[in-house]
Amino acid sequence: MKPRQPTSTLAVLRRLPAPVALAIGILFGILFARVIPWTSPYSSVSRTLPTKAHHHARQPVQLPSLEQRHRVLELLTTLSPHYTKECTKTNRVQPLYADQVTERYNPLVGHDTSNNANAWFPAFGMGSDQDDPAEYLMRTSSEHKYFFAINLYNSFDVIPDLFATLFRVSAVLGYQNVFVSIYENGSTDQTKALLRIFDALTRSVGMRIVIRTSMRTRGAFNHRIEYLAEVRNAAFGPLHELRDTENEYFDTIIFMNDILPCxxxxxxxxxxxxxxxxxxxxxxxxxxxxxxxxxxxxxxxxxxxxxxxxxxxxxxxxxxxxxxxxxxxxxxxxxxxxxxxxxxxxxxxxxxxxxxxxxxxxxxxxxxxxxxxxxxxxxxxxxxxxxxxxxxxxxxxxxxxxxxxxxxxxxxxxxxxxxxxxxxxxxxxxxxxxxxxxxxxxxxxxxxxxxxxxxxxxxxxxxxxxxxxxxxxxxxxxxxxxxxxxxxxxxxxxxxxxxxxxxxxx
Incomplete structure (x- = not known):
């Protein structure tokens, strides 16, 4: 299945200035987030950390259709001003480098590539136009599992790039092998609102994510390092909860600051x-x-x-x-x-x-x-x-x-x-x-x-x-x-x- 061609409405959106498009995206995301029920303990934004008593068996995640995936990806790339979108743009990549990457990162691919060896490269910006950018998402599991831990504070400007990269990297590693934990606290910009949008979008493509927010800030008499240690440990909460409640273990942790990664x-x-x-x-x-x-x-x-x-x-x-x-x-x-x-x-x-x-x-x-x-x-x-x-x-x-x-x-x-x-x-x-x-x-x-x-x-x-x-x-x-x-x-x-x-x- 090939990606759908952009509709006329989408074409108009792409010509809008970035601030206007982002504002439309925020309104859309708020409506979208309200429609989807927030009942899963591992796909919700919560003001307080849940206790073990609140956990119950995780419900199986129903994977969206290919058409739904393409609609979400179109929304992401249209309404988000990504600084990192030129990192691996297809027309800038040397063919020899693409060959090297295919061989180098093949052990990381969390899906079966026997039918189409390069099916995952559209997510990396190197695939053929004939490749299906979502086909590999439905394939077999890898033995490696990855836990992403992220701390955010007043990070409105970098969140679209963080999530765009998370989507693509998780597509390579296998969405079923990835869990994302974000802890945000004390932001005075619109970080919380934007996280709510991306929480809904992330779950819509089948990724597991928990986003926890707090109004806590470091007080005038709090030791800086003690405070930062507590904030970082808060992002690790689900790592131990998944072990204790569901016997789920990860063999790689990726801890990210508020950076612009490719x-x-x-x-x-x-x-x-x-x-x-x-x-x-x-x-x-x-x-x-x-x-x-x-x-x-x-x-x-x-x-x-x-x-x-x-x-x-x-x-x-x-x-x-x-x-x-x-x-x-x-x-x-x-x-x-x-x-x-x-x-x-x-x-x-x-x-x-x-x-x-x-x-x-x-x-x-x-x-x-x-x-x-x-x-x-x-x-x-x-x-x-x-x-x-x-x-x-x-x-x-x-x-x-x-x-x-x-x-x-x-x-x-x-x-x-x-x-x-x-x-x-x-x-x-x-x-x-x-x-x-x-x-x-x-x-x-x-x-x-x-x-x-x-x-x-x-x-x-x-x-x-x-x-x-x-x-x-x-x-x-x-x-x-x-x-x-x-x-x-x-x-x-x-x-x-x-x-x-x-x-x-x-």
Whole structure:
């Protein structure tokens, strides 16, 4: 079955300005959401977290027809101003890259492709016009199951892109293998209203999702890290509820911040996580530096190289102090690190399910633990639990706003051929590492090298890690105590900390 041609009404909608179209979408979504009953405990927006007593056996999800799927997808792409829609646009993709992706990500496909090997690529932007973009949704199950956890706050601007990517990635992984948990709190924009719309749209294509909202905000005297840890743990609620009430387990957790991801960003992180049996796998995120007038690495409060040294808010060749890591970063190769988060983190869920039952937390300050980020602390806890295979994937570059996204995902062009081009840095013997070269920035069709597929050789963690603590409460601009080299637990510096404990490869 081919997709239906747009109706005349739809054609008119596509010519409307984005704000007008989005307003129409909000009105439509509110009406649509009210028509559908919100009775399932795992497909509802609730103001409070339900207790176990409220749970009952999950009703089977009735899959919509192909025509209904196409109508929903048309609505999504017409009424939502996606910043990421050019990521994998068909007419921009190199054929050789499409062939590489077909082979590379085939183990992730959560459906039977025996009748049509490329049926899933329309969702990725690479398929033939003859392929049915919904046929694969009705096929067989995969053994891998994925739990998406997302925290949102005043995220109205990025929600359409988040959900557009979730739809397409879930189509690849298999909707039946995906569960999405979103916890939103304290937003003062229209985030809650937009989430209600996308909740209805998501359920209409057969995805399982729970969206929980709250008016809670961090009070003036609440410890920042304690508050953030509680918010992140709230997004994990359904992970434990599904285990306790329905004996359902997941073998991959994808924790996402309010970023603008492309489909192949998520697929590559999941692929690398499984290829390396990694405890935690991170992307590289960027912010705009006003003085440098260019993007720089962002999350250096959490990220530490394998020597325990903090990464820098700097461009490209100056991010890592560890020489070998710096060389690999500039060649876009995966890197072992002591800790990272960086917008998206893929986690092995085993430490959540079994002792020591890790969770996000604030530092044990009374025991002398440095008051690091809740994300740094969970990396330390993974090391101590024997899941210290933590890695960063530089190929995956993330932005939090359109300004940075457009810079790190430019149109295809050979910058070396532009008159007045001046080299900005990189490795002198490797032009592919020039930060202004197309091989560094996008688009998302840079060919894979053999080295990007080689498994990492993980080594035990460092004895000391640089920590800049945040002890105070209230609205502080940043860490408020003197940085120290903090001694790590002896368990993290043993070879056993990087052994494969949970084989998640293929």
């Amino acid at each position: 489909v192949d960003d998520l697929l590559e992180l999941i692929w690398q996580s499984r290829r390396n049996n990694a405890g935690i796998t991170c992307a590289a995120d960027y912010m705009y530096h006003q003085e440098m007038q260019s993007p720089v690495f962002y999350d250096n409060w959490v990220a530490r190289d394998i020597n325990g040294t903090a990464l820098e808010n700097a461009p490209f060749e100056n991010i890592f102090h560890h020489p070998d890591s710096s060389q690999r970063f500039q060649r876009h190769l995966p890197i072992q690190v002591q800790s990272c988060w960086n917008g998206i983190a893929i986690l092995d869920p085993a430490p959540f399910y079994s002792p020591p039952h890790v969770k996000f937390r604030m530092a044990r300050i009374t025991e002398g633990e440095c008051s690091a980020s809740e994300c740094s602390l969970i990396c330390n806890d993974y090391w101590n639990a024997g899941y210290g295979r933590i890695m960063m994937v530089p190929r995956v570059k993330l932005a939090y706003d359109r300004r940075v996204f457009d810079i790190i995902h430019p149109d295809r062009r050979n910058l070396t051929a532009i008159r007045g081009y001046k080299r900005l840095g990189g490795l002198p013997d490797n032009p592919r590492s020039d930060p202004q070269d197309r091989s560094w920035f996008g688009p998302h069709d840079r060919l894979f090298t053999e080295e990007e597929s080689e498994p990492l050789n993980f080594v035990p963690g460092p004895e000391h890690v640089w920590c800049w603590g945040w002890d105070g409460a209230g609205d502080l601009d940043g860490p408020d105590v003197d940085p120290i080299w903090e001694r790590m637990d002896n368990r993290s510096i043993q070879t056993s900390a990087v052994e494969v404990r949970h084989d998640r490869m293929w």
